[in-house]
Amino acid sequence: MDVAGPLTLNAPTLMREAALAGVGMAYVGEWSVSEDLDAGRLVRVLGEWMPPASELALYYPGHRYVPTGLRTFVDVVRDIAQNLKVSLASGGR
Numbered sequence: 001m002d003v004a005g006p007l008t009l010n011a012p013t014l015m016r017e018a019a020l021a022g023v024g025m026a027y028v029g030e031w032s033v034s035e036d037l038d039a040g041r042l043v044r045v046l047g048e049w050m051p052p053a054s055e056l057a058l059y060y061p062g063h064r065y066v067p068t069g070l071r072t073f074v075d076v077v078r079d080i081a082q083n084l085k086v087s088l089a090s091g092g093r
Helices: 012-020 030-039 068-089
Strands: none
Touching: 012 030
16 A cells, blocks of 8 residues: 655664654564554554455475575574473463
């Protein structure tokens, strides 16, 4: 969605900071702002218009040969996602 205004961002961290500063709204993953939501620093808007949350996804070509760098990246992302899921499930952040 194109929105007219003085600031357009495409980095979730910057979107969060701008929303915290009162500059506007941010469309980011709930996991990245859950502490701000819990503390009341941010509020959820248009929740009824949001599709159900889904898992993170990483798409890459499904060739037999996956380059070492890509394989390493996929493994790191998988480990981080698993650790985050375990941390959130145990109430940690």
